[in-house]
Amino acid sequence: MSPKIRIGLIGTGNIGRVHLTSFLALRAAGLLDIEIAALCDVNPESLNSVAEEYNPNAIYTDFLDLINDENVDVVYICTPTNLHSDMVKAAAEVGKPIMCEKPLAHSCPQARELVAVTQSAEVNTSVGLVLRYDQFLLHAKKLIEENDFGRPMLAHIRDDQHFPIDYIYNSKWRSELSIAGGGTLIEHSIHDIDLLRWFFGDIEDVYAKISNFSGNEVEDHASLIMTHRGGAVSTLDSIWHWVERPSERRIEFFFEKGYIGIKLESSNRYLIYHLQGESPVSVDGETANIALLEKLGLHAHNLNRKAYEALTSNGGERYAAMSYDFLNSIMKGESLSPSFMDAVNAHKIVDAAYTSANEDRPFSPL
Numbered sequence: 001m002s003p004k005i006r007i008g009l010i011g012t013g014n015i016g017r018v019h020l021t022s023f024l025a026l027r028a029a030g031l032l033d034i035e036i037a038a039l040c041d042v043n044p045e046s047l048n049s050v051a052e053e054y055n056p057n058a059i060y061t062d063f064l065d066l067i068n069d070e071n072v073d074v075v076y077i078c079t080p081t082n083l084h085s086d087m088v089k090a091a092a093e094v095g096k097p098i099m100c101e102k103p104l105a106h107s108c109p110q111a112r113e114l115v116a117v118t119q120s121a122e123v124n125t126s127v128g129l130v131l132r133y134d135q136f137l138l139h140a141k142k143l144i145e146e147n148d149f150g151r152p153m154l155a156h157i158r159d160d161q162h163f164p165i166d167y168i169y170n171s172k173w174r175s176e177l178s179i180a181g182g183g184t185l186i187e188h189s190i191h192d193i194d195l196l197r198w199f200f201g202d203i204e205d206v207y208a209k210i211s212n213f214s215g216n217e218v219e220d221h222a223s224l225i226m227t228h229r230g231g232a233v234s235t236l237d238s239i240w241h242w243v244e245r246p247s248e249r250r251i252e253f254f255f256e257k258g259y260i261g262i263k264l265e266s267s268n269r270y271l272i273y274h275l276q277g278e279s280p281v282s283v284d285g286e287t288a289n290i291a292l293l294e295k296l297g298l299h300a301h302n303l304n305r306k307a308y309e310a311l312t313s314n315g316g317e318r319y320a321a322m323s324y325d326f327l328n329s330i331m332k333g334e335s336l337s338p339s340f341m342d343a344v345n346a347h348k349i350v351d352a353a354y355t356s357a358n359e360d361r362p363f364s365p366l
Helices: 014-028 044-054 063-067 081-093 108-121 135-146 184-188 190-200 285-295 305-312 319-332 340-359
Strands: 005-010 034-040 058-060 074-077 098-100 125-127 152-162 203-211 221-228 233-241 248-255 258-265 268-275 281-283
Touching: 005 014, 005 063, 005 319, 014 034, 014 044, 014 305, 014 319, 034 044, 034 063, 044 058, 058 063, 063 081, 074 081, 081 098, 081 108, 108 340, 125 319, 125 340, 135 190, 135 248, 135 258, 135 268, 135 285, 152 184, 152 190, 184 190, 184 221, 184 233, 184 340, 190 221, 190 233, 190 248, 190 340, 203 340, 221 340, 268 285, 285 305, 285 319, 305 319
Parallel strands: 005 034, 005 074, 034 058, 074 098, 098 125, 152 233
Antiparallel strands: 152 248, 203 221, 221 233, 248 258, 258 268, 268 281
């Protein structure tokens, strides 16, 4: 067990609760000695309800009180996007490490400012680009490193989600441009943009079409064609709809000598790959989990069942694994990816896509 880590979390809505559940799973599994030192929310009803469930040492309605609490070592920011900037700057000013949910900011210039502030303060940062901890995507990265797939040619992601202002999400602020900064592209598919850069490298130009079918202030459809340095092309179709179904993703990577297909769906998660001259191979979760544990510096043989499940099976996405990696990096004094700079690189593409859609022409983010 590591030394105690005292966490202060701002924002007790849906994503705040996800992180809190992950903290308890890590602690119960004996992976980290986490103390929920403080919670903060401007909504007393939400704050008191979550406090009753997670039993923090202190509760606040002013984020500055939480950040300045001497018993808080690490700050998690799980609020609507328009509040991130002030909270990040305040935490950096007192030298506390920061985990901030995505999107980091409304725009790339705002995100760059937060990078400058946190780098100047020399604080460890991470951003909630949780797909970097999906075991199937990590296994895909390992496959590419260990096999000759040839040059990348084409990637495609189809990402759909029920419009997250009701249904299981109940986050009405996501329909307001001044709060969210945008719709399905920045708020949801910034994950996908980061993923495409992670696999295929820097993007040199973007051509985007964006639509608004719902009549809300933000877009509910975005389709992008992106050209990567080296000539590979990636496409993204992102949509918020009104069908009662959870978030679903289908991902395909085509190479000169191989193919990787990944389904990240609520009831159907797997990877298939096919190398030239060989038979297709289907990869299940147990096999893919090895790549996740390797990223975390762990091995299944050294983990009890509760610890293994906390990292690989706690919820549909790997928030416990992300927090485990981030909190360990703090204790070791090491930097971590995804960092605020990774968020900046994703925001560059998002900004370019919005410009492209507005001007109806390809636009370079470089």
